[in-house]
Amino acid sequence: MSAASTAISAHDEPISEREVLIEQVRIVYRTVGRAGWTMMFLSIFVAAVLHDQGLPILIWLAVQIALKLATFAEMRWFFSEDSIERNPEGMARRLILSQMPHAAGWASLIWLVAPHATPGEIPFVMVILAGAVSGGVTTYGALPRVHAAYIATFALVQLMTFIYLRAIPGDDPYIQYAPLLSIVFGIGIFMNTRIAGQSYRQSILLRFTNAQLVHRLEKEVRSAEAADAAKSTFLAAASHDLRQPIHALGLFLALLDGSRLNAAQRETLGLARSALRASSEMLDALLDFSRAEAGVIVPRPRTFPINEALRQVEEEIGITADEKKLFYRTRDCDAMVEADPGLVKIILHNLVSNAIRYTTTGGVLIGCRRRGARIMVEVWDSGEGIPADQREAIFSDFVQLGNPERDHRKGLGLGLAIARRLARLIGSEITLASIEGRGSVFRFALPLAPADADGIAGGAPSEPGRALAGGTARSPAHILVIDDDETIRIGLGALLRHAGYSVDTVETIAEGQDSARKHVPDLLICDLRLRAGEDGAEAIRLLRAQSGRRIGALLITGETHPARIAEAAREDIEILYKPTPPDRLLEAIVRELSR
Template sequence: MSTDLFEIVANYTYDWESWFLPDGQVRWVNPAVERMTGFSVDACLTMPDYPLEIVHPEDRDAVRALLKSALEGTSGNDVEFRIQRRDGQVGWAAVSWQPMIGPDGERLGVRTSIRDISWRKSAEDALRLAKVDAEKADRAKSRFLAAASHDLRQPLQAVSMYVSALARREADETSQEILADIRTCLDAGNELLEDLVDISRLDAGVVVPEFSDVAIADLFEMLEKSFQREAQDRRLDLRFVPRSIFVRADHAILARILQNLLANALRYTERGRVLVGCKVRGDAAIVEVWDSGIGIAPEYQDKIFEEFYQLDNPARDRRRGAGLGLAIVRRKAALMGAPIALRSEPGKGSVFSITLPIAQGNEAFEVIREDGQLDLTGCTIAVIDDEPHQLNALETLLRACGGQVIASNTIDGLVNRVAASQVPPELAIADYRLQAGARGSDAIAAVRFKVNRTIPGILVTGDTDPERIAEAEASGCRLIHKPVDGASLVRTINQLLGKVSSAA
């Protein structure tokens, strides 16, 4: 093809085309340059330093180096730079270039092709701003949830301690029924707050899986004990089909995932049954939760994994939860690299599954048994909380379980009482946020210094702000969230003191 024919064809191309001779002088420019830059072809051909006068001043050195490299025989594609149009406006362009070789092998120079990408950069900027706005909104949501959760946890925490203390006293049948109803209400509130804590911990990035060999049969046994009563109350047939295999997973995370899936299955199944089973496919185990519930239409099967999304619950019936369970399932499963799958048909039911690698060994993580010791006889515990009701409730519970308590609402007061006590504390419990900006971790550190040894510490918090959670996790103390179940707290104390192992 002759150079004249080439120029005729190139004159009709949409992109801004140029031909540079081997000595770097411009030989030809097509008319598209005027559409993109406002400069005519004649103006370009007479520019002393074409095309650098059209390039944004901050990008000229880079384009000069690119042209030098091109004239040395290189080629390239889609390199971005800014142009400064004749009217002063700034736009974005992307250049591609190739060496031009004649039919006899002689070097004819370099051809450049420049495309206007201003629209693409505008779209990228809009996307970046939208991402920033979304991240701000997400942080605002986390702060709101943290504040609301903290304020709700304070009264629930005190009520929970008092109920646990009352339950240890003799009472008539009517009183026991009232206590049971109070526990049911507390459990519902606690479930919502637990979900908020889970989301906040995931947002904070402090959830790190600790993998071990988990026995499926033991996990199913624990789940059956936890959910059989609820299934009976709903008149549903709940069945487990265990297998004698171990999977590689974080026991606590896997248990939480299956608890959420089971709770959802029972919640959305009015009649029939819920089945939990496990099948093996090669080196993987697939744990499945089947239900004969309402089913999920295909267009909603992605939406149900979004936070606060619920099917067929416009009135926000709290008996169906807060809409966080499946969002937690998806995010926690992702932490373990375990795929979550869903098969469902409206009116016939659903099957949720999680796929896990089969463990090569058999080191089972033993679940904590519900019959762990709840006796604190002989234990001396230091306690600090700046709210009188919270402090009194915690003292009441610990003493009801036989423990000796050294308590105060200030760090100085607690340290002085520890110094005056004939028996030093074996463990310290502190509310995370104290008066005047002090923290529970500071109080525990002060008690440890006073007794001259590192005793176990428990931080109790109603805070779900991701930054606060990360700070508390870094303190080296056991972190538990309000409202705390009395039996769970006592069990944790005994575990930390070595009286009941975590595998007991």
């Protein structure tokens, strides 16, 4: 992009005539510099052919060479881009004045040759002059007024030549009228220059307009990136602040479940857990979205039975279909696949949740079909179907069809977007077929495991009550909890003591170090983000260094900002995301203590 183009791209104001003139002058100067060598060699060629004219033609050649050398000197020492930027009108006048002598030099050729020309020399000269005049279309086309001055000078000298030839004795009218023919030809050529000038002008305006569009697009891209970063920051802050009380609520509900409750109280507890589950699902969707954006999800493929994932999803969300009085059916499949079971489960969970959410009558069917070396996992529903023009939009972030009232029970519009991201992460692609009024089917393919591969069946989850792993019959495992939220410290401490652990809860890293000096913990449970800029990962490193051994640790966080998630994922520490179900937390504790 030229300097003028760069200047104009800095704003979106109307393009001024001055800016156009700057570019026109710049183009003509560059063209004149390149054409100078061609015209010099043409002059030498003409002088060689007309050498029989003697001294006059040699003088003419000397003048032509001097003019061309003057042009080269101007371009080398007296021309600059800054001079055009500062005074484009003055540089245009300078072009006009510098090119007029060149026109006079070529026009004088007939004056010199005609009195003593042979019959073949005048046609030769006319062809040369036609070429010199025609070359001005490309040389001066960007700024026609320069060519106009060139043609005017050329015509004036030719008119004087005509008068001169009419005044001297001679009987060949063809030679006498040759200058007039040159004038007519020059005027005709200038008409072409005007047309070329309009084309140059349109090209310059188009280039400037494109530069403005590029600048505007860059501004919009920067604005979009800033908005996206602000969105991620807002979602992370909102999600983190919401996760704290929801995580504590889950701990207290788990304690309440172990109490003696009457039927009405237990029904109320069930409703509270249902509300908690809905909130947790929406926050989990935000977390999955943020983890996908952060790029911290690394697929860990292994061989496992696909039926395991199908049944897990049915156990987790089948009750939702029962509540809506929908049929929910899973067709068993004995295939072994090679994929990341955790990611497959999330994809399935989101697809099935979406199917249940948008189905009001009928039901949902989940099954598999063999397709060569792959298994096609399919989720069918009898919902309203998806319009053809919306089948791509539904995979966008925060897009929901049929939910103008933003009913929280219908989620956030992230499920399909997350499912597509994760499917692509494991080398698959979600496809959709739908008939409006009859339903839809979502499909994604998984590679079949080799025929001799054995499935790695997941063991039964540990019972939370058996939580004494890592301790002894007389001395239960000691857990140190570091969290700056008092409610969570109280709730988590009560849950762990109820499960049989020895627990100490503190607020800061310094308090944790003091506690560890009195009683070295068997396990650390730390929040990622603590007060005063302290960091849970740093707390774990310091306490391990203080004890001189690797203490088991769990890092629990409500953080969803992509950058913070990526930072936490680099630590060699198991990470749990709030709100963490109490049974899953206790299972992680048993798993970490048994290492």
